[in-house]
Amino acid sequence: MHRLKYLTGYPPQLTAQVAHLVTENRLGEVLVQRYPTVHDVRTDRALYDFTVAVKNEFMRTAQPLSRVLYDGKIHAIKNALGTHTFVSRVQGGKLKAKHEIRIASIFREAPLEFLKMIVVHELAHLKEKEHNKAFYQLCEYMEPRYHQLEFDTRLFLTQVEIAGSPYLP
Template sequence: MTPLKYLNAYPSQLQDQVRRLLAEQRLGDYLHKRYPGRHTVQSDKALYAYTMELKQQYLRNAPGIDKVLYDSKLDVVRNALGLHTAVSRVQGGKLKAKKEIRVAALFREAAPEFLQMIVVHELAHLREFDHNKAFYQLCEHMLPGYHQLEFDLRVYLTWREQAAG
């Protein structure tokens, strides 16, 4: 049985369904029917505006974000679909921290639901650093159906990897 690295934490019956669709070469059709659209957030400037709009809607009191960008160096193989960082620098005699969100560049071509899921996930880290119950509750609050989208995104990554290989 072929291991599905993006889905290894899910029940074997779900993995078997994905394997069957892969073997029948129907997974791409399934994903296209479920997520037919492509978003228009193509530039880093547009991604910043998109992220700030979501932040303003759900996390007004969370710390500010200094930078949001697509990053072609994020390695989806190691499950880094997005990244939130706090970069600290000494300027003069002061320590300045800048918060950044980076989204894997492959999401420029993804369905709008997948981009929203990644941005919501990274925004949730402004409040909850760990992937705990409160973190996932916050994700679900900002994006109802978050868990299904996360699963479907992992299915999409599995399909994308198989199509490339």
């Protein structure tokens, strides 16, 4: 049986259901039924525009983003789904802050809901640096189905690991 490393910490009855889907080779089918289309946010510019639109809808007063891009060096399978970096620099007599979001390139070919969940997660770091209660409340404010989408993204990663390729409905 395949080890479900993305689902550690979830209740045993839930992981048993996923293990059953994996054993029957039906996990991909279930994901396609829930999320039948792949987004068209393929370029870094389109990703930047998408992220800024989400930010402007929910966090107008948050600091601006310097860069948003897909990063092939982020290995979702081993590290993270995305990263938010904050760099402070002194320029003249002013302190300048730059915020950069990088998203694993595996999500170029994923359902829009998964991409939005990752963007929401990284945007929440503009206000809350730690994964605390306020952080997750902000995530749920921007995406009410945040926790379900996070779980389904873990199923997606499990399917990618098993199949060896991105999700393509």
